[in-house]
Amino acid sequence: MKLNELSQQLLLYRMIGDSAAEIGSLAVDSRKVEPGCLFFCVPGHAADGHDYAEQAISKGAAALVTERELPITATQIIVPDVRQALALIADYYYGRPSHKLRPIGVTGTNGKTTTTYLIERIWADAGVAAGVIGTIETRYAGESLPMSGTTPGVLELQQILHDMVEAGTERCVMEVSSHALDQGRVKGCSFRTAIFTNLTQDHLDYHGTMEAYESAKGLFFSRLGNTYSDDPRERTYAVLNGDDEASARFAKMTAAEVLTYGIEKKADLQASEVRIAAGGTSFKLESFRGSRQVKLKLVGKFNVYNALAALGAALCEGIGLDEAITSLERIGGVPGRVEPVDAGQDFAVIVDYAHTPDGLENVLNTVKELATGNVICVFGCGGDRDRTKRPIMGRIASDLADKIIVTSDNPRTEDPELIIRDIEAGLKEAGATRDRYELEPDRRAAIEKAVEMASPGDVVLIAGKGHEAYQIIGNVTHDFDDRLVAKEAIRSRNQ
């Protein structure tokens, strides 16, 4: 493709050099530059891509997209906002794949992964070849690709969507994080439906305040027009959790048709009579398509919200209420989300991805309903992330668990002992005494201790890392899977 064909996707730009240059690929990372590529100088959080322009040119980049004229001999497109230009050019370069896949996006503090999995299953049962992009993996056409975050960067995302189309995938459901919205990672992507799960404290290290965090989420809904493609007959939908007060604000921002769901307040899809048991969760559904009894295998009240969100999306897709409920009822679980670990022991062990105050509170409330004995909670908090959530999670653990072992999550570049001390402050504030909690920075040892102290009827909850098969200590990623470690601990206790 010629450079001027790409530059024509923009209105505001100035070209220096050879506008007819042939472009063979797009790049944002100088370390991945291939000869003949168009290199975008992205001003980022940790680095500034303009500082790598020279390196990109020396590796053979055909041209640069920059925010200022750089004093190097190179073809340059100068634009007011490189991220914006990247979104528009990448969308065009990859053949506007989102217009073919018409994605459903899921945003919210908790429940994104679970909701995407539920939607994928509903689509699969309806005979739709669907792809999913999110924290656990990117999966389509029978292939699973590992992910390093929740929402890929602009180029990676457009490439994945393009590859999905090439592989015959018809539709896509993806997680959309607040970081992604703030950084414009999904700007070049046209969504058919936007789902909101909930907004509770997390990521204040990045957003600063809850208001700024909500504004980032709000971008998803304000950008949703009343059509998603060139075809004006195609409609867009916002599926909002009516029990979360941010939803009313998001509803005002969007031009899409709004569908609400919830338990507490009146909603278009409303659950009542929620009953939680070890084998699953049942509830009564009232909706504009009629009333039904629903029996999920998924455990927890929060999964009722996730199921309602998925149901809302299914109805927007024109899938029948009964078909969608049948699919939801078949789903056994999502990896690392309230996942039981069974090695023949006479107490329960549950691994869960709760890593926010709200997530921890919800999952502790759920396991309390399942335990006839004590709830033993093993958890920590990630390093280089929101510090203010640590004491809050300590308080929640003190309020809801009988025994607590505070340990390391992914300490990353922080001192694990200091992270643990931040959590301990919350435990102490809530009145927990040392006979109720232990501090054990070694996560394996913490899990072993919890398994060792469990009695019949107890539930050991290992929270925070869910499906993660690694632990990041310093800048090193070690193999570590809570589920495997718990199994080993149970087996050695049984010996």
Ligand SMILES: CC(=O)N[C@H]1[C@@H](OP(=O)(O)OP(=O)(O)OC[C@H]2O[C@@H](n3ccc(=O)[nH]c3=O)[C@H](O)[C@@H]2O)O[C@H](CO)[C@@H](O)[C@@H]1O[C@H](C)C(=O)N[C@@H](C)C(=O)N[C@H](CCC(=O)O)C(=O)O
């Ligand atoms: C703070 C943050 O979110 N950073 C993300 C952001 O990086 P950035 O654009 O600011 O890039 P940067 O590292 O400052 O570099 C600037 C530019 O210089 C380029 N560069 C840099 C070095 C070099 O040698 N050569 C070079 O060309 C980079 O490729 C980049 O284009 O955009 C990148 C691509 O999309 C992300 O990989 C990166 O995620 C970092 C690694 C991260 O940890 N992000 C977390 C906080 C995150 O985004 N999490 C959410 C999930 C949250 C949730 O809901 O739970 C997620 O969506 O994953």
Ligand SMILES: Nc1ncnc2c1ncn2[C@@H]1O[C@H](COP(=O)(O)OP(=O)(O)OP(=O)(O)O)[C@@H](O)[C@H]1O
């Ligand atoms: N709707 C919900 N409301 C509150 N908590 C939830 C909800 N759904 C799941 N959780 C809790 O949050 C944890 C993470 O769930 P899930 O992975 O679905 O969320 P997520 O939004 O994708 O998280 P992340 O983006 O950080 O991966 C679960 O293990 C569970 O403890």
Ligand SMILES: N[C@H](CCC[C@H](N)C(=O)O)C(=O)O
């Ligand atoms: N998407 C979240 C996941 C947190 C998972 C937890 N195990 C941690 O490492 O803090 C984040 O990057 O903040």
